[in-house]
Every structure is written in structure tokens, then in C-alpha cells.
Amino acid sequence: MNRAKRIGLNSLLAAALIVVVSGCGNSNDAGNTANDGANNAPAADNGAGNSAAANTPAATDDPYKDHLDISLSWWGIGVGFQQHDELVQKIEKDFNVTLKPVDIGWDNYKEKNQVWSAAGQLPDIITNSIVNDNPATYNQWVSQGLVHALPEDLSAYPNLEKVAKAPDVQGVYRDGKLYAIPRMTYPNTDMWAVDRAIFVRKDWMDKLGLQDPKSFDEFDAMMKAFADKDPDGNGKNDTTGIAMNTLGYFKGVFMPTFPQFDNSSWLQEDGKWIPYYASKQMDQVMVQARQLYADGGLDPDFAVEKAGEANQKFYQGKAGALAFASNSVSGSAGVKAEWEKANPGKNFFDNVKILHLWPAADGTIYRHTTQSFWSETMINAEVDDAKMSRILSIYDWLLSPEAKEMFDYGIEGKDYTKDASGAITITRPKEGDAYVALNKEYPSFDIVSQLAAWRNASTLEDSAANRAALGDNVVEFIQNELKWQMDNAKPIPTAFDIFSMSTPAKDKLSTINFDEDFTRIVLGKDDPVKMLHDAQKGYDGKGLQAAITEVTAEMAKLGK
Numbered sequence: 001m002n003r004a005k006r007i008g009l010n011s012l013l014a015a016a017l018i019v020v021v022s023g024c025g026n027s028n029d030a031g032n033t034a035n036d037g038a039n040n041a042p043a044a045d046n047g048a049g050n051s052a053a054a055n056t057p058a059a060t061d062d063p064y065k066d067h068l069d070i071s072l073s074w075w076g077i078g079v080g081f082q083q084h085d086e087l088v089q090k091i092e093k094d095f096n097v098t099l100k101p102v103d104i105g106w107d108n109y110k111e112k113n114q115v116w117s118a119a120g121q122l123p124d125i126i127t128n129s130i131v132n133d134n135p136a137t138y139n140q141w142v143s144q145g146l147v148h149a150l151p152e153d154l155s156a157y158p159n160l161e162k163v164a165k166a167p168d169v170q171g172v173y174r175d176g177k178l179y180a181i182p183r184m185t186y187p188n189t190d191m192w193a194v195d196r197a198i199f200v201r202k203d204w205m206d207k208l209g210l211q212d213p214k215s216f217d218e219f220d221a222m223m224k225a226f227a228d229k230d231p232d233g234n235g236k237n238d239t240t241g242i243a244m245n246t247l248g249y250f251k252g253v254f255m256p257t258f259p260q261f262d263n264s265s266w267l268q269e270d271g272k273w274i275p276y277y278a279s280k281q282m283d284q285v286m287v288q289a290r291q292l293y294a295d296g297g298l299d300p301d302f303a304v305e306k307a308g309e310a311n312q313k314f315y316q317g318k319a320g321a322l323a324f325a326s327n328s329v330s331g332s333a334g335v336k337a338e339w340e341k342a343n344p345g346k347n348f349f350d351n352v353k354i355l356h357l358w359p360a361a362d363g364t365i366y367r368h369t370t371q372s373f374w375s376e377t378m379i380n381a382e383v384d385d386a387k388m389s390r391i392l393s394i395y396d397w398l399l400s401p402e403a404k405e406m407f408d409y410g411i412e413g414k415d416y417t418k419d420a421s422g423a424i425t426i427t428r429p430k431e432g433d434a435y436v437a438l439n440k441e442y443p444s445f446d447i448v449s450q451l452a453a454w455r456n457a458s459t460l461e462d463s464a465a466n467r468a469a470l471g472d473n474v475v476e477f478i479q480n481e482l483k484w485q486m487d488n489a490k491p492i493p494t495a496f497d498i499f500s501m502s503t504p505a506k507d508k509l510s511t512i513n514f515d516e517d518f519t520r521i522v523l524g525k526d527d528p529v530k531m532l533h534d535a536q537k538g539y540d541g542k543g544l545q546a547a548i549t550e551v552t553a554e555m556a557k558l559g560k
Contacts (some may be wrong), residue, residue: 002059017318031461062079064096065519068387070164070167070394070453073113078103080447087442088409095178105264110134116379117146122380125391129375131180134510135502141378142174148379148388149177157392159399163453168371168496174264181395182373184453189369189494191457193485194326194478196252196368197244199335200355201320203230214358216257216288223297226320241297243310243319247515249324250302253292253369254285256360258494261285263370266551273498273552277514285529293522315342326354326461326481332434347472354481364552367489371499374454398452407449408458408465410438424464434469448471470487501554505546511537 061486076078081088081101086497092098100121104112107270117120126147130137131324140145149158154161160181163169169182185190205211205222208229213219223241225231232239244250255262258281266275276282292298299310299319314322315338322335328349330337336348343351359365378390397403409416415428417437429436439445459466460482466475517535521528 071123077101136507158524178377197326227296242321369491503550
């Protein structure tokens with residue numbers, strides 16, 4: 001998963017809610033919130049696995065009697081662990097360990113990991129994102145014996161076992177072994193449905209007599225009307241059609257035209273497996289995108305704006321639509337709050353709605369999906385069995401219901417109380433109408449809560465915690481949208497196996513930046529289809545055809 005996109009939404013949610021924690025993923029609390037490796041994985045299992053990790057190993061009465069030092073890397077962990085707060089102390093006490101932080105940065109973590117691996121200085125717990133971002137490097141680390149394989153029998157760690165058996169994790173196995181713990185964004189791929197949305201000014205639609213579009217041409221006409229027909233009534237030519245948080249969100253507009261363009265996946269076409277940008281279906285996407293831009297329906301500054309910058313045009317009434325995510329509505333810095341701040345006295349839900357897309361040519365309404373994880377934890381191959389077991393126990397606990405409760409509410413007895421019926425009362429102080437954010441109270445919170453999984457799913461729950469922090473209307477808005485997507489749309493057909501597949505030629509395709517070519521073609525003056533075909537011919541020089549041949553052969557081995 002693209003890190004910049006994830007951070008853009010999740011940092012917004014974090015500051016936002018007090019229920020959501022940001023970084024690369026979200027967390028909810030009532031107020032904070034080598035080519036030769038075959039993918040021979042165990043059968044997928046969607047069953048639940050709940051248990052507190054502290055009780056998993058059963059070799060002795062006290063499996064944690066020997067104190068261990070465990071080094072771990074994470075983005076910004078040096079600052080986050082500096083105060084050695086109560087969350088860190090709890091883990092260290094419960095598992096009889098001392099956690100030794102090893103700092104990495106977003107701009108250099110892959111390079112640092114490579115340097116450390118070459119020097120034999122990798123930490124015990126390695127934070128990385130090479131399984132999908134650089135599968136060739138993942139294969140090299142496996143073949144060079146740099147990282148530990150997880151035990152084939154994970155029954156002692158049921159929460160970890162559930163991750164290991166997730167359907168889209170099966171492509172991470174090499175020769176039947178799993179060498180990484182994927183950091184799940186959602187527990188399944190369905191919940192990605194709320195990661196795409198087109199917010200639209202329904203008051204502008206009413207004023208201009210516009211109905212929900214049933215085709216791209218009708219959508220284009222709506223966006224053009226927003227730009228040309230003075231929907232704000234100020235007598236000025238100062239509005240545009242659709243703005244975007246990032247290009248990734250804008251791609252969702254073309255889901256009915258070419259679903260795999262939305263999630264940048266491979267597809268089978270004419271008997272071959274090809275990356276989306278090599279598909280014949282891209283021709284129509286480029287024609288439509290150019291049309292939207294030329295008609296004035298697309299924010300004219302989209303190519304130069306930074307992530308999130310164009311949101312302000314929507315908030316301030318200069319754009320009639322915004323491509324973002326449904327759950328971005330949440331929080332004190334979310335779409336709803338920012339829009340109402342810029343439009344005092346107006347209610348967001350009275351004036352804004354989500355515009356649902358029209359069916360594709362096959363009659364299907366598609367919804368966004370992608371892999372359920374981004375980034376991973378790896379364990380240094382030099383770690384002995386005792387430390388390996390301790391690390392797995394910690395991670396299993398981090399994925400447990402007990403840990404989730406702590407990440408939702410804080411430390412029991414200090415931040416909340418729970419009666420015999422399980423009812424929770426939040427006791428930590430407030431800042432204004434909201435509870436003090438847990439990541440303010442505990443500097444390590446954004447790290448500890450996300451070591452094992454990005455907790456985006458928590459922000460989508462219809463829970464007392466979310467209703468208290470977000471408000472009933474926000475929770476119901478998200479729930480209604482998720483239900484609509486589940487009831488009316490189908491996930492984009494996605495070849496998850498290819499995300500983490502490594503072949504010699506496929507590994508070199510990382511030099512292709514199609515987003516740059518897409519933007520250049522949209523802004524261009526020449527025929528967009530010819531410009532696309534010229535770009536595609538250029539990709540052949542970067543190994544595209546060889547990659548298609550290799551991936552097609554690998555998929556055939558999988559019976560696909």
C-alpha cells in the first residue's frame with residue numbers, strides 16, 4: 001500500500017478524532033484515537049482466533065522467567081520511547097523484557113535496513129516494507145538467511161495464526177514458510193470499500209437541477225456545470241468541478257471504465273497477465289481524464305498540488321466535489337469538521353453527500369479493494385528460540401482483544417473503569433468537549449498500538465467509543481456507506497498473488513512511474529491515446545514484455 005496515501009488520510013484522522021491514531025495506520029480509542037521461492041502456503045482460514053498472548057507458551061509455569069533484551073526498529077521510535085511511558089512499561093513488565101528502540105525515518109528506512117543487513121547489525125524486530133514494495137529484496141533476504149521463518153505451527157499464537165492464514169497473505173510465503181508478519185490494515189479486504197469516495201455538494205446539485213450521474217459523460221457534465229454555472233451564486237468564475245486529496249483517490253472516478261486502474265493491479269487480458277498500465281482499457285481512461293480536464297471539470301492545479309492541499313478548495317466552496325475516502329469525514333481535522341469550519345452555520349450532512357458510481361460495462365458496480373496489509377515485521381535470523389518465542393508472544397498479545405481494549409481506552413484503572421457487565425466508563429481528563437488524546441498522554445502510543453497491525457478497522461466500528469468521540473451522525477454516515485458498498489457493489493477482481501510475486505523482469509518494473517505519465521497525458525495537447533501508446537512502447541524497453549511473460553508463466557503454475 002502506498003505509504004504517502006495512507007499517511008495522508010491517517011494523520012488527518014489522528015489529529016482529528018481523538019479516536020484515531022495516525023502515522024501509517026489508524027487506531028481508535030474513545031478519545032484518540034528470488035524468483036525461486038514458490039508460494040506454498042497453508043490453506044486460507046477466515047476463522048477467528050482470540051486469546052491473550054501472555055498465556056500462549058506452555059513450556060514452563062512461567063515462560064517469561066528469564067529476562068530478555070529485545071531491540072526493535074520503528075519510524076520515530078527514538079522520540080516515542082524516550083519517556084519510557086506506562087505503555088512501554090506494561091509490555092516490558094508483562095513479558096519480562098527490555099525494549100531497545102532503534103530509530104528509522106520514513107525517508108531512509110529501506111536504505112538503513114539494507115546497510116544493517118550487510119553489516120550484520122539488524123535489530124531483533126525489523127520494521128520493513130519490502131514484501132510488496134521490493135519482493136526481489138524480500139527473496140534475497142530469505143535466500144541469504146537474514147530473517148527467521150515463523151514456526152509452521154502457530155497454534156500457540158492464535159492471533160498471529162489468523163494473520164498467517166489470511167487469503168491475501170498466502171503470496172508472502174516462500175517455499176511453504178512465512179518470513180514476515182504482515183501488518184494488517186484491515187482484517188479483510190472488504191473494508192477497503194470506504195477508502196474511496198466522491199464527496200459532492202448536493203446543495204449545488206439542487207441549485208443547478210442536477211441528478212446523480214449514470215455514466216461518465218453525465219459525471220463530466222456535472223463537473224463542468226460546477227465550473228461554469230456559478231453554483232455558489234457570487235457572480236464570479238471562481239469554481240471548479242472535482243478536486244482530489246491525492247491522485248490515488250481520483251483514480252476511483254474511473255472504476256466503472258477500468259476497475260483495475262483504481263487499485264493499480266494486474267489483470268488477465270488476451271491470455272496474458274499484464275499490469276494495469278499496459279491494458280487496452282487504459283485508452284478509454286485517458287480519453288475520459290483528458291475530457292474532464294479540457295472541459296474544466298477537473299481542478300486545473302491538480303498536477304502541482306501537494307497531498308491534501310486541494311481539499312481546501314472543497315471546504316471553501318471553490319470545488320463542487322472532492323475525491324477522498326468515506327472515513328475521512330471523521331475527526332476534528334476531518335472533512336466534516338473542516339467544511340463546517342469554512343462554512344459557519346451550515347451542517348455538513350445537509351449540504352454534502354457521497355456520489356455513488358455508475359455500473360461498469362458488464363453491469364457491475366465495483367468497489368475499491370486492495371491487499372489487507374501494508375508493511376511487515378521481520379525477525380532477525382540471529383534471534384535464538386527463546387527470544388523468538390517471546391517476540392511472537394508479544395505480537396500475539398498486541399493482536400488480542402485485551403490489547404485492543406487498551407488501545408481503544410488506555411490503561412484500565414487510570415484512563416477508564418469497567419464494571420462487572422463489561423460497561424466502560426472513561427475517566428481520563430478532557431480538553432474541551434473531547435477526551436485527552438491517548439497519544440498525548442502516552443508518547444509511545446502511536447508506536448505500540450501499531451507495531452503488529454494498522455488499526456484502521458477500529459475507526460469504522462459502530463461502538464460506544466466511536467459514538468462518544470465522533471458523534472452519532474459521523475458513525476452512522478460511515479456505517480451506512482459501508483453497508484451500501486457491501487449491498488450494492490462488488491470488489492474489483494484483483495490478482496493478490498502478483499503483489500508479492502518476484503520475477504527478474506517484474507522486479508525491474510519499479511522504474512516505471514505511470515502516475516507521472518498519466519498526469520503528463522492529461523495535461524497534454526496531443527491525442528491522449530497516441531501519447532499513452534507511446535509511453536507503453538517505452539515500457540517495453542524497461543522489460544515490460546519479459547515481465548508479462550514471466551508473470552503469466554508463474555500464474556499458470558498456480559492454476560490461474
